[in-house]
Amino acid sequence: MEQQQTDPDRVRDVIVVGAGPAGLAAAIAARRARLDCEVFERAALVNSILKFPTNMVFFTTPELLEIGDLPFVTPYAKPTRDEALRYYRRTVDAFDLTVRLGYEVSSIARQPGPDAAAVLAVDVDHPHEGSFRRLARTVVVAVGAYDCPNRLGIPGEDLPHVSHYYTEAHPWYRKRVVVVGGKNSAVEAALELYRSGVEVTLVHRHAELGEGIKYWVRPDIENRIAEGSIPARFETRVVEIRPREVVVESAAGRDVLPADAVLLLTGYHPDTAMLRRFGIDVDADTMVPAHDPETYETNVPNLFLAGQVISGIHSGRIFIENGRFHGQRVIAEIARRLAPAGDAVPA
Ligand SMILES: Cc1cc2nc3c(=O)[nH]c(=O)nc-3n(C[C@H](O)[C@H](O)[C@H](O)COP(=O)(O)OP(=O)(O)OC[C@H]3O[C@@H](n4cnc5c(N)ncnc54)[C@H](O)[C@@H]3O)c2cc1C
Numbered sequence: 647m648e649q650q651q652t653d654p655d656r657v658r659d660v661i662v663v664g665a666g667p668a669g670l671a672a673a674i675a676a677r678r679a680r681l682d683c684e685v686f687e688r689a690a691l692v693n694s695i696l697k698f699p700t701n702m703v704f705f706t707t708p709e710l711l712e713i714g715d716l717p718f719v720t721p722y723a724k725p726t727r728d729e730a731l732r733y734y735r736r737t738v739d740a741f742d743l744t745v746r747l748g749y750e751v752s753s754i755a756r757q758p759g760p761d762a763a764a765v766l767a768v769d770v771d772h773p774h775e776g777s778f779r780r781l782a783r784t785v786v787v788a789v790g791a792y793d794c795p796n797r798l799g800i801p802g803e804d805l806p807h808v809s810h811y812y813t814e815a816h817p818w819y820r821k822r823v824v825v826v827g828g829k830n831s832a833v834e835a836a837l838e839l840y841r842s843g844v845e846v847t848l849v850h851r852h853a854e855l856g857e858g859i860k861y862w863v864r865p866d867i868e869n870r871i872a873e874g875s876i877p878a879r880f881e882t883r884v885v886e887i888r889p890r891e892v893v894v895e896s897a898a899g900r901d902v903l904p905a906d907a908v909l910l911l912t913g914y915h916p917d918t919a920m921l922r923r924f925g926i927d928v929d930a931d932t933m934v935p936a937h938d939p940e941t942y943e944t945n946v947p948n949l950f951l952a953g954q955v956i957s958g959i960h961s962g963r964i965f966i967e968n969g970r971f972h973g974q975r976v977i978a979e980i981a982r983r984l985a986p987a988g989d990a991v992p993a
Contacts, residue, residue, distance in 0.1 A: 668953025669788035672973025674714035688750035694792035802887030815842035827911035829856040934958035
């Protein structure tokens with residue numbers, strides 16, 4: 647593989663895969679530990695937040711989104727997506743992190759290093775610069791779980807008017823949209839669409855909305871459903887999507903809902919194929935990657951995890967609030983391993 651870097655032979659202390667909040671928190675911890683660290687991000691900085699609904703407001707207060715103890719200053723109790731994007735850009739600048747944007751890590755494998763110890767060979771692809779290999783003593787995989795939506799596996803799911811992501815309502819003004827799901831993403835999309843002059847129908851497979859609906863959103867959606875301004879089909883499944891309609895099924899039988907667009911907001915899961923390509927074992931049922939719960943080291947020695955990727959199918963269990971602390975713990979362990987015998991581990 648072509649060696650395409652300024653210093654190809656240098657073995658990095660740490661490579662971080664993914665520049666989401668968890669990956670950035672790990673990179674800050676590495677910088678504080680004076681480790682040679684480089685972050686590879688395949689898309690934009692904090693790309694998951696970038697893909698969130700344009701007008702999204704976090705359920706978390708700003709201080710719980712902070713990384714590296716850099717204050718998240720906002721006049722609001724709950725920050726907006728735009729403020730979060732600005733905050734994480736500012737964080738990269740403030741800590742002068744080495745973040746390579748647009749570089750996708752395609753594989754990771756152990757190989758003999760320049761000294762006796764094994765190193766991790768990290769293969770990186772860039773659309774214009776081609777492919778190259780970096781060597782690192784340790785790698786932190788912080789790839790999140792937002793790029794793999796939970797697919798329904800039904801006919802029509804890949805039609806052009808179907809999406810697993812919601813951005814904004816305006817394109818659907820005076821049109822009919824079917825929103826599938828019963829958690830925050832689905833409920834908030836349905837409310838915003840309704841308030842933007844869209845004819846919305848909510849379809850949910852369970853009898854009730856999810857327990858974790860934001861406390862200030864719940865009365866709003868429940869009242870809109872009760873008054874009929876957002877018709878809701880509970881205990882109903884979508885079985886087929888056609889270009890202008892959706893076929894749903896419930897105990898009462900099959901029905902057809904007209905739809906100019908369909909939003910399948912049914913959650914996300916880690917990219918298990920990618921994790922396996924990195925050599926990481928993944929539980930077939932839970933999609934949880936194999937790891938030590940104390941150090942977050944995977945079954946591959948010196949290959950660690952951080953952030954939402956750890957949570958498997960239960961992607962709501964790890965979010966920014968708690969995933970931001972993984973990096974500190976991982977880097978403390980890495981610094982301990984890399985410190986020359988007898989040296990104090992940097993704080
Ligand atoms: C609508 C919505 C609202 C939310 N609101 C909140 C909230 O209020 N509070 C909260 O705490 N959490 C919230 N969350 C959850 C939170 O966004 C995630 O938990 C968080 O983004 C996870 O951070 P992460 O760094 O682990 O992963 P991510 O933020 O997903 O970052 C992973 C990064 O890795 C990159 N990547 C993936 N594969 C590769 C590869 N092979 N090579 C290079 N880069 C790669 C991705 O492009 C991405 O940028 C919300 C989630 C959603 C969907």
